[in-house]
Amino acid sequence: MxxxxxxxxxxxxxxxxxxxxxxxxxxxxRCISAIHYETDALYFxxxxxxxxxxxxxxxxxxQILAYTRYNEMIRVSAKxxxxxxxxxxxxxxxxxEEQPYLANVYPNDTREIGIVFSIRxxxxxxxxxxxxxxxxENYIVGNRRIKQKGYEITNRCIGCGTCAENCPQNCIKAxxxxxxxxxxCLHCGSCYEHCPVQAVMQKD
Amino acid sequence: MxxxxxxxxxxxxxxxxxxxxxxxxxxxxRCISAIHYETDALYFxxxxxxxxxxxxxxxxxxQILAYTRYNEMIRVSAKxxxxxxxxxxxxxxxxxEEQPYLANVYPNDTREIGIVFSIRxxxxxxxxxxxxxxxxENYIVGNRRIKQKGYEITNRCIGCGTCAENCPQNCIKAxxxxxxxxxxCLHCGSCYEHCPVQAVMQKD
Numbered sequence: 263m264x265x266x267x268x269x270x271x272x273x274x275x276x277x278x279x280x281x282x283x284x285x286x287x288x289x290x291x292r293c294i295s296a297i298h299y300e301t302d303a304l305y306f307x308x309x310x311x312x313x314x315x316x317x318x319x320x321x322x323x324x325q326i327l328a329y330t331r332y333n334e335m336i337r338v339s340a341k342x343x344x345x346x347x348x349x350x351x352x353x354x355x356x357x358x359e360e361q362p363y364l365a366n367v368y369p370n371d372t373r374e375i376g377i378v379f380s381i382r383x384x385x386x387x388x389x390x391x392x393x394x395x396x397x398x399e400n401y402i403v404g405n406r407r408i409k410q411k412g413y414e415i416t417n418r419c420i421g422c423g424t425c426a427e428n429c430p431q432n433c434i435k436a437x438x439x440x441x442x443x444x445x446x447c448l449h450c451g452s453c454y455e456h457c458p459v460q461a462v463m464q465k466d
Numbered sequence: 467m468x469x470x471x472x473x474x475x476x477x478x479x480x481x482x483x484x485x486x487x488x489x490x491x492x493x494x495x496r497c498i499s500a501i502h503y504e505t506d507a508l509y510f511x512x513x514x515x516x517x518x519x520x521x522x523x524x525x526x527x528x529q530i531l532a533y534t535r536y537n538e539m540i541r542v543s544a545k546x547x548x549x550x551x552x553x554x555x556x557x558x559x560x561x562x563e564e565q566p567y568l569a570n571v572y573p574n575d576t577r578e579i580g581i582v583f584s585i586r587x588x589x590x591x592x593x594x595x596x597x598x599x600x601x602x603e604n605y606i607v608g609n610r611r612i613k614q615k616g617y618e619i620t621n622r623c624i625g626c627g628t629c630a631e632n633c634p635q636n637c638i639k640a641x642x643x644x645x646x647x648x649x650x651c652l653h654c655g656s657c658y659e660h661c662p663v664q665a666v667m668q669k670d
Binding site (some may be wrong): 288367 | 483485487491497514529571576633634635658670
């Protein structure tokens, strides 16, 4: 698995969930399918009057989610930026060319209420729940750092093995210290709760 | 369409997108399918160690999204509340009974890392993009107010008809003032931008 394959999968799923935050801190989510894909960027269309557009202009942070038919969750964390004004028409036309249904929603010149945002710097999380143990991996496109999440076992570990016994995915290896196989970790917190000496550290 | 039918549709879609907000204000989104449905409430399972759980305990605001095969978007705005500690085991067992795949993710007693949240007071937005003009409607379950969104034409209207000419969905009727048919409105903002006398008001 890699970033490019994840982006191909997003394109195949078609209708993605986009989450933003409203000014009063409430989570906001909607479906977006008016998306154009390049190998290293996404371009998507919305209308200037929508709360979605205003949230993006105020704070471009967005998380995008796709769930594939193979029980894979693909999540993109990014900052969306409006394309330069001089390029807006070009990208609107590209997206409308690729997505014929848009002509029913915004016929003729009404597409001019639209605005296109681009995403170039993103963290992509891939999470496959169909395999056992589950498999997860992160990738970076462009200029962004991976956000550390989940748990890690520190040198306070006394090697009792309680974490490994209680791990739902059997993804903790014996060692000094015991070690979580991060690619199989649910981030459930069971090891963290069960450790008798608080040797498990939260990464975020 | 009504609230109960929307909840049935959520159940049929199965895997829903849940959006929350992290402590630093970043939107967070994930797939949830470990959900039990009652006629007037939802119960869903997550693990105590996940960022999702912590975000809900810190601030229960959540938005849930489903996209059906009939091109309907159903969005639920709610506050999620953990079920009482004494009832946690019961609801975990109900959800595991209904969702056999969970036994692969959390086998045997590892389900004890779980926590169930309930949602009883919710606003449900139904948005059908497959019809022309598009159709949207809101419903309330329990104790919650509908959040006003979109646009309204005020008495500053001079009856020039510019809004109606530019509406992508032809959903503005002539009158004193002109009137937006809210059930067909995209919230695109075209009327707002085109009105020569700023007679169109944003509701939110």
